Amino acid sequence: VFAAPAVPLFAIRYADRPADDNHHFGHAKMESVAALIETGMLFAVTGWIVYEAALRLLFGGHAVEISWWIFAVVLASIAIDWNRSRALQRAADNTQSEALAADALHFRADMWSSCAVLVGLGLVAAGFAWADSVAALVVAVFVAKAAFGLGQRTLATLLDAAPAGLSSSLTELANGVDGVLSVSQVRARPAGPTLFVEMAIDVPRTLHISRIVEIKDRLIREVKALHPSADVSIVAHPVQLDDETAHDKIMHIASEHDAAIHHVTVQDNAGRLAVSFDYEVEGQTPLEEAHAQATVLETAIREGLGTDVEVESHIEPRPPALLHGQEPAAKVTKLVTTSLQRLAAREKLLSDLHNIRIRTTEEGLFVHYHCRFAPDTPVQTVHDVVDRIEVNLVEAVKGVARVVAHAEPVGHGRHPL
Known part of the structure; x- marks a missing residue:
């Protein structure tokens, strides 16, 4: 029993070790082991108290000599145990330490025992010789009850029981x-x-x-x-959600196959779905290999949407990850700019053509420009206008590979470059 305070000291130092290769969740359960050991000690002390008290009640014992200094020592012991128990319990509550909680209970048990001694001594002094043993039995019951509760909590932790609720x-x-x-x-x-x-x-x-x-x-x-x-x-x-669209399912299946697709179109032809999409592969991939890859994806999409589905892909080269651009010759810039301005002037919905830039790359000329539309213009209409300009510019100027139009609502500030 006198070694009981050393148990949580060892346990806390051990439990504070970080997780390692052999203890992935750390060493904190050593505190529960220490609390279980102290619980066993408390039950042992309780049993010893009950045994001694019963012997005294049944067969009598040594006469208790009463003096003032005995009361002084017991009162001092109660004060010390009360203070230590409070400090330990406060630390246990702050750190959720079961070892400290068990140590606090140990000192509370000592305090209760001292209280029993004090009451017993007072009653003995009043002429009730049996009072000391009865008080000890009462304390033993309280200590056993507290130890039982601590033991339950400790076993729950060791058995990985989840907190209630x-x-x-x-x-x-x-x-x-x-x-x-x-x-x-x-x-x-x-x-x-x-x-x-x-x-x-x-x-x-x-x-x-x-x-x-x-x-x-x-x-x-x-x-x-x-x-x-x-x-x-x-x-x-x-x-998978019940409200997934066919487009959602197709994009998910493509993602599962690590396939890059775009321009996905889903048609309902008299109750039968028809799916088409552009499938990107490296430009130097042989057609037979690319076709085999596309077939695998088409089969997966058909299985995902239902067997009675028409699925076909358009294989096209994947854009390079990086193109090297530079300013073209002045005459090329002038030709492209003039042609773009002429085509834009034909479109009544488009206004404020600005930020025109032309760059020459390994794949040809890339043309970029900004323009404005009325804020309530439908996106489809805007797309049709800029798409028409792109088609006409590619036809008008040889070498134009792509035209990128950035449309802005009238009234907004110009897009920064």
Whole structure:
């Protein structure tokens, strides 16, 4: 019993060690082991008190000699144990240390024992010789009850029991985060001051990976706001939604096959879907290889949308990752600029042609310009106008490979370059 205070000292120093290759969750459970040891000591002390008290009650014992200094010593012991118990319990509450909580209980047991001694001595002095033993039995009951509660909590930690109501509160918290469809699993277990939380959530599979990471980060912040010491691990499972469009499914299937596609078109032909898209491959890829890759993707899309679906792809070279541009000859710049201004003047909806730039690259001339449209002009109309200018400019000026038009609403400031 006298060695009991040394148990939490060793346990806390050991539990404070960081996680390593052999202990991935750290060493904090050593505090629970220490608390269990101290619980056993308290039960042993309780049993000894009951045994001695019973012997005194049944067979009598040595007469208790009463003097003033005995009361002084007992009162001093109560004061010391009360102060140490409070300090240890405060530290245990602040650090969630089970070892310190067990040590605090140990000193409270000492304090209660001293109180029993004090009451017993007072009653003995009043002529009740049996009072000392009865008081000891009362204290033994209180100590045993407290030790039993501590033992329950300690075993719960060692057996990875989740705190009551925690799973439901974490599930409710996760369901309130935008983007989380449902929570498929919640696991939590305390280890010393740390609460380890593992969650599995379902998210729409159409979300970009960065958006999924954002959802997980927000959920981690929400959990830590409620449990600052939590160590949170979240797994997100992408799931298919009932309201996914055919376009959504096609883009997801392409992403699963690491395929770059664009210009996806879905048609409903008398109840039968027809899907077409542009499939990008490296320009030097042999046609047979590119066609085999496209066929694999077409098959996957057909399986994803239903067997009675028409699927076809247009194979085209993937744009280079980097083109090297430079200013063309002055006469080329003048020819392209004049032609562009002439074509733009034909379009009544377009105004304020500006920021014209021409660059020559390995693939030909790239023409960039900015223009304005009325703010309420439909995007489709704007696209038709600039697309028409591009087609006509490519026909009018030899070597133009691409025309990039940036449309701005009238009344807005010019786009910075």
